Amino acid sequence: MNRRTALAGSIAAAVALLASACTGSGGSATGADAEAPDDPSQVKGSITVLTHRTDLVQDGTMKKYAAEFNKTYPGVTVKFEGLTDYEGEVKIRMNTENYGDVLMIPAVIEKKDYPKFFASLGTRKERSAEYRFTDYSTVDGKVYGQSPIGVVPGFVYNKKVWARAGVTDWPTTPAEFLDALKAVKAKTGAVPYYTNFKDMWPLTQWTNVNGSVSCDTKATTKLAEGDPWAEGADLRVGDTLLYDIVRGGLAEKDPTTTNWEASKPRLAKGEIATMWLGSWAVVQMRDAAKQAGADPADIGFMPFPAQKNGVFCAVASPDYQQAVNVNSDNKQAARAWIDWFTDKSGYAEANLALSPLKDAPLPDILTPYQEAGVKLLDLDDSKGAEVKSIDNSSEVGIFKPDYRQELVDLARGARKGSLDDHLAGLGERWAEARDALGS
């Protein structure tokens, strides 16, 4: 009996030791800078780049970028680590010091913690003159990340199907958009809109409507300070459109068993007419069209159906932002990679995406935007961190799929209640969380 208690005691002690050893990381290097090297040939070292683009690591594209990079920086060895579940894996690794030298900032990291995890790339003042999206990673005037591409939200649609339905001009109001979808349903037999409900993340894209309706660069600040679901607010307009699409039977028959990969060729072939995604999806759809034997030129891209003073607005937002690990031993080399990848790699062009350089020309897919006079908007993200905190604290999840899944369920009658009550309830929770956080 005695021996058993002694054993239990030692187990408890060991467990307590383990528990205290596993929690938290040092964060001793807080506030370091990753300065750009003066002489490229002098930079030496080996860096590891963590990336979510496993496809580019596997098909060797990343190696080609590295080879190109080595022409300017011969002393640097670049290794890549492609992570399929990028968010999940990197989040856990960030409890240690070992999370590569260059990485994409995971969405889960709070902005105020950036200085603890990443080395600064410079002040906001000097970087914002040249680059887009500096706001998104600025803490106390210092910038911690840079997105290599920019994306613009919008509807990806099959031009041929829409033309067959007799709609050639972009709808300018949600009501016109609904009429267009109705015409698609009546005249073509295609699924007018596909929600991708089961795969969840496509539904989160609807939050990117923010800014497109009001055409206000302060749209994010309004989220933090006002009610996102007030009458006429951006998110409410977007959510109401989604609700009306599903309510009107203009979406797929059974949203609960959708399939993203299968939806791409279906859109390319004209079985699906429209999806709300972003400019990044156009490339994938065109590839799917090529594989399915359809015409890639049929894939079109249009802005959210809302105009301010007769002009469409579209928000340019960053993709994952590259940052330097604050614990890295080769910060100069890491910084050199980020600069080269952002400025010279041609990654943005290869992805038909918006370049992060302010003076770069617009990509091909956005030329129709240029012709139609769509205004490209850079949102002020100084309140971005607050919005995220309120979002997490309230458990509303405007960047998470649940709330729109509930909206779709509501619209198709699988959940009881009215849209107004639902959105009012969200607004209430939002306000409560904001008050609780004291901002």
Place this chain on the structure above:
Amino acid sequence: MTDTTRKAARPDVPAAPLAPGRTEPAARRTRRRARVTPWLFLAVPLALLLTFTYAPIANMVAYSFTDWDGVSPELNWTGAENYTELLTRSELFEVFLVSGYYLVASVVQIVLALYFATVLSFDARFRNFFKGVLFFPYLINGVAIGFVFLYFFQDGGTLDSVLRLLGVESDHAWLGTPFSANTSLAGVSVWRYLGLNFVLFLGAIQSIPGELYEAAEIDGASRWQQFRYIIAPGIRPVLSLSVILSVSGSLSVFEIPYIMTGGATGTETFVIQTVKLAFQFNKTGLASAAAVVLLLIVLAVTWVQRRIVPDEKVDLV
């Protein structure tokens, strides 16, 4: 479990008499070695058990008293705040209603398993084949099952095709409404776990001495009477174990609904909700508290159950 391993791991001390020339200390050394040896054998499994089971649990309990968000190097001690929040937010416990579907399903599952185990314990044709068929789903990975059944329930998927072959035109979205979705998911869960219950019951039934059946048959007992008076009392301990497993299983359903619906359309279970709290809303502290509460609920339910149905010694003969 531990007791049997310990017994098995402890080597028998040689009972041979001491050799004449051997000194006293040597004998003591042997005895000491005999005392240490079982621990040497146990060291590896114990280390694994501590590192991968108890340490994470201790960590989880520790986190449940903090406001940790899962990544930040900073975490503040908040005392019992997470628990207060949990217990004052009744909507967090509404998800247990979903467990009701799985509870009903596990009754069906146990009855079916019992039926098949009884039938297949008698001489039936293709006995082993059917045993394999019934047990097979349990061997498949839960995630794979989720994906397979997603296709099964799809609009125009396997289930719809099979129904069409049978002449039933169905246009039902199987995962479309909360009732239909939960029933479908609970059905998948029955399909998956039936095999485990079945094997447990079969093992228990086969451990009942054969002469009892013979004697019963000579006395003219029917199959039903054999089941009622020999098999049912004979497998009672295993039956009560199965019930405990089903109840705690129903309270902590996760894989199948998480893969298939992600908790959408009213299929969210307590564990899915906990995962979302931890990994979507970065409330690792609160989620840890929720996990601790779930553990306590399962323990309490088990305790109550053991109180109501005590584990009696069964004596058939």
